[in-house]
Amino acid sequence: MGFLDIKQATKSYGAVQVLHETDISIEEGEFLVLVGPSGCGKSTLLNMIAGLENITSGEIAIRGKSMNGVKPADRNIAMVFQSYALYPNMTVSGNISFGMEMHGIEKSEREKRISQVSDLLQIKHLLDRKPGQLSGGQRQRVAMGRALVREPDVFLFDEPLSNLDAKLRVDMRTEIKKLHQKLGTTIVYVTHDQIEALTLSTRIAVMFGGYVQQLGTPKEIYDNPANMFVAGFMGSPSMNLFPAKVVSENGQSAAEVSLANGTKASIPFATEELASDVGRDIILGIRPEAITDRDGADRNSQAVHIVEAPVEVTEPAGSDTFVVSQIGGKDVTGRFRADVAVNAGDTFPFAFNMEKAVAFDPQSENRIA
Amino acid sequence: MATTHAKSGNSIGRIVLYTLLVFFCIYYLLPLYVMLVNSLKPLSEITAGGMMALPQEWTIAPWLSAWSSAQVGVEATGLRPYFLNSIIMVVPAVALSTIVGALNGYVLTKWPFRGATILFGLLLFGCFIPFQMVLIPMARMLGLMGLAGSVPGLIFVHFVYGIGFSTLYFRNYYAAFPTELVRAAQIDGAGFFRIFWRILLPSSGPIAVVCIIWQFTNIWNDFLFGASFSDFDSQPMTVALNNLVQSSTGVKEYNVHFAGAIMAALPTLLVYIVAGRYFVRGLMAGSVKG
Ligand SMILES: Nc1ncnc2c1ncn2[C@@H]1O[C@H](COP(=O)(O)OP(=O)(O)O)[C@@H](O)[C@H]1O
């Protein structure tokens, strides 16, 4: 039993089930990110934890106590919304103190806590302003202050950074991470941005179509995606997924792929997991950073294999150059060092680090190796 | 050449436009002028002709008479008691229908329930039922409630009739009010009424003004319900004005009638002047993002 337990929780609107049976157990102090494309049910699940949506079946418990039927105000949670949801008619300090006032906390204590939180978030000079007089970043801070001051068991964030411009978003991301390290409060955080998920979380739940596709640490999710959806969704640029066939070559199992010039190449696997599947069609998954120029390959890897492949496009990106080749009819991107002389139309050696390769079943899209 | 030509053509167009506008403006304000000047002259000047002329002898006697001594119906009380009737009818009726409309709008948008849309549809339908259709059922209802022929009866009628429109106003206004604010307040621990009172109402100024002006004008100016559901001692201003004009024995005191008519129109005029700015602003709210 964890600190926050989601047990077989589901949500339906009428006949439409938007959240299928979900089990997540969160430990105290964890930073869980729910990530997935728009409409996958992240906010719904978060609102169920908050008590803003009732759950259709199953149970949600905090500190071992069932929260089914408990009002949002009595769950000892605080929430930061995407629109910040600051009360427009109240000042910043009014906004921060409203929740404490509703919970019957005395004025002197309220003022003490407002002062602490506004110091922490550096919003002291804004306390007498109305939300309309604040910039986006300042509103964001106030919204966090309103949540922090409640000293809740669990913080819930619903896409708190998506209304900020790119630079501010990165800064606030760092600040949220620092705050979490400093306060150690349990956080459930919703975002559609996979980079936010990877940078902030201690664990990630990748959601799609009302299902939790995979639950794991950022490293597990990134290195060992459970299916093709997770593989394609997490990471930027995303993982290359292209058709291949399992063959046996020199007593070793290998992936046979077709190149744009009509030839076939076979790339030996790092393990023999697929040795019994010779002849099987698979989808090979390999991240751009595991396809490099020869000298850029990972020196610690035991399974780097060179494939001479025609270069279709090169995309210099400053620190690296992304090099695209057609493999198995798909655009496959490799991440080369910026100073490698490679041009479109060349046939060039691509170094595949097969230790990082994964394989999926083309029909079920599930991971097989 | 071409531009100066276009410019002069433009300015001729403008002169024509403004002349027309001024003409229509005068035409539209003419009745007010006639009422005002004739309410301030002795009857003899009116009967001698010259409705349009300014008074030769200025007097406020017609006003005093209309207010406190003219014959209204059977008694020579002037319009004062009926003016008071209208005030004590219109204030609670406007207040109640606005408050209930605001609550309805709040529930319909922020606490939707099964059948909420249908209920709102029915309320809207209620806005457009012709007054005449409800006269007889309403008379029966008032009788059963013991409110027939009384000011509270009129308050009730106008209150109920006003709910449709006030709900429409507030529902549309609150539909654009961010639901996340309500959710944030729920998490902060505020209940149903507290959220309404502390979060929604403080932001409802513009639409409240629109609603109040609308209700005030309609209820104050209503004649049909006033004539149908009141007794001599509970008649509103509009009905009393009619009686004043009808019941003058002997000579028709046009100057007193004019003064009475202006008195009847004054409160609505006042409301527009005081709150007119907000009225326009409220009507625009929602259509323009702030
Ligand atoms: N009140 C509602 N009635 C019906 N369907 C809803 C309601 N709220 C959300 N949904 C549906 O539930 C699904 C998940 O929504 P949501 O949790 O908001 O997605 P997101 O992952 O983008 O936050 C969406 O397909 C949405 O259309």
Ligand SMILES: [Mg+2]
């Ligand atoms: Mg969402």
